[in-house]
Each structure stands twice: as structure tokens, then as C-alpha cells.
Amino acid sequence: MSDHPVFNSTYRAFLFDMDGTVLTSIAAAERVWTTWAVRHGVDVESFLPTIHGARAIDTIRRLGLPGVDAEAEAAWITEAEIDDVDGVFEVAGAAKFLRSLPARQWAIVTSAPRELALRRMAAAGIPEPAVMITAEDVTAGKPDPAGYRLAARRLGVEAGQCLVFEDATVGILAAEAAGADLVIVTATHEQPVETLHGTLVDYDMVRVQVDAAGLRLHAV
Template structure:
């Protein structure tokens, strides 16, 4: 975890913007079961392909493969339907629920590459109450690493994105947060290998809490003890 002197602990924010998969919940097992079936069906190297799926919209992942005769929209819908029907093993990142409970409801948003229906299904499976503001795959023309999703999340909360802290786990999402001009906190709970990053990191939310000032600003603090 970052030290208390890290920049994200030294400044107040107007809002927090959270990615979902790998950031608030762990859906790796479910996602990889579905994507493995899809990759096998299309003759891809499954192990190599699975390293490319995290953090991106399904339609973007499929389009990148440039498979002849494949309709990315139809295939993305197949992926979404299969993932909605398979949430076995979807669990919250340690401490996520309690941490979110300490953030005012109108000062955080979910910004995910998942379609809305899938996002709601996974949040339910993980026991996380959906926020009022959600940005999902359908809301943007370009997915992460394009910054539009994080800019839109801030707009819907009514704050400048530069005054937000983005919580992310995947490289494409980190790049989206950077490009939007927001500060970034990297959540490493689901990483199998250490990530090289200049951003502060946490392996869960258990040692974090948020302090809300009288003028409505949010500050991250380390729990005592």
C-alpha cells in the first residue's frame, strides 16, 4: 500500500470514480470461463488471448482480433449474455463494501467497460449496492483507454474530472484515467504479477477510509492501527 505521504493522501477530491472488475469486485474466474469458450470456438490461443481481455469492452476486444466473417456486435452480445448467466465466484475486493459505505452516494460513480445489465448482475453477486451514477459500455463510442468514460462519469456527478480520484486495476483503465486528467489509485488485489506503475497502489480497501469535510471534499486516510 502507498505511504501516507503519497499525493492522493495529500489532496482533497470532489468525487471518486471506480472501475468495477478487478477494482471493486473480482470476476476473473467467471470472465475467463466465458472468454475461454469463445476463444476455443474461434481457434485462438486461449492462454495468450486471455491476457488481453481485462479492462476493455467486449466489442473492442473482439474487434481487435480482426477475425474474418465475425460480427463484433453479435459476438459481444453472446459474451454479455454468457457472463450474465455465469457469476459463480464473483466476490467483492476486500473491504470494498465498507469503504463505499463511507463515501457520500452523490460523490462516487462506477465507470466500467461492462454493459449495464452485466454490471448490475455482478454488483448484485458481489453484494455491492449500485451507485446512482454509472457509466457503462453503452454510454461511450470509444472504450478505455479513451478517457471519455471517466470524463462522462465526472460530468454526471457535476464535478471537473481533474478534481476526481480514479480507482483502477487494468492498464487500459489507468491510461484512460491519466488521459482524462484525473489522479489514479491502482488496485492490485487481482494481479498475479507485480505491476510497474508510478501511481500509488492498494491491495484492498481494509486499511482505507474517507474523511468528508464540511465543504463536501473527500480525503483518503489510513485507518489507525
């Protein structure tokens, strides 16, 4: 959708989800969550599609499993994911694209804990941003808009002045609720996405124009 209004519009800042948007960690995450699901008697096939984009603690609480300490289980998930970054790599062109942005005009907003986020970004060669909102920074994870609103505030702008790069349903809902414009990164999507938002296969497909007015995304 290179003719979508988000291309060639001017924004004060770009806000990026992490997993599935600037890097892919699907294989590693699904290995860990499969182990966890089997241990707790959760049907793996129906469960795995629900894990993406949300905080681990929210995913576990949503199941309502009796006798399960969600905080302890989420901590186990985090440690296991930190230990397993095999197959974590950048979405094509993401690292170069992020390095082309002014440091105070972009942020990452992820449902991952900070230590896990930094581990995966290092594994994928993704630069660490000046502003990064992680699971510890909010009391309500995506689809709540708090993370995107907080990132915008720390960059000194309004969420409505930002373009959000997302891939997962909960993140899309969070960005919409924050009042930001959206572009959906489809690099890890197995099926075509139907959306009124702009779409982007990967970052080799775009460049950014930086000037005094802000950031302008161009399809190439």
C-alpha cells in the same frame, strides 16, 4: 505507497472501475472467454490477458477475425457472463467503503454492459451507485477517457478534481488521459505493479474523511 500524494489529498469525487477494482470476476470472465476463443480458433493462453478492462466489442474487433460479427459475438459474451457469476466476490472492504461515501460524490465507470455490471455487483454485494457509466454510455471504450469524463460531468465536477480507482492498463490509460489522479488497486494482480501512481491492496487498508472541502483518502 501510503505516503503517495493521493493519500491525504482532497478530491471532489471518487471514480471506480468495477472488475478487478471493487469486485473480482476473473474466473467467471475467463471461463466464458475461453469457450469463445476455442470456438473461434484463438489461442487461449495469449488471448486471455488481453480481455481485462476493455469492452467485449473492442476486444473482439481488435482481433480482426474474418467473417465475425463483433456486435453479435459481444452480445453472446454478455449473456454468457450474466449467466455465470460463480466466484464473483468483492475486493476486501469495498462494499463498506463505497457505502461510506456520499451518494453524489462517487461513480462506477465500467467497460461492462449495464445489465452485466448490475448482475456482478449484486453477486458481490456492491451497492449500486447514483451514477454508473457502462459500455452503452460511450462510443469509445477504455483506454479512451470518455467514460471517466462523462462520470465526472454527471457528478457536476471536473475529471481533474477526481481520484480514479483502477486496476487494468486500459483503465489506467483512460484515467490518465482524463486528467484525473489515480490509485491502483492491486488485489487481483499476480505480480507486483511498478507505477508512479498510488497503490492500494484492498479497502480494509484505507478510510475516507468527508467534509465540506470534499473527500480525503487516508491509509490505516
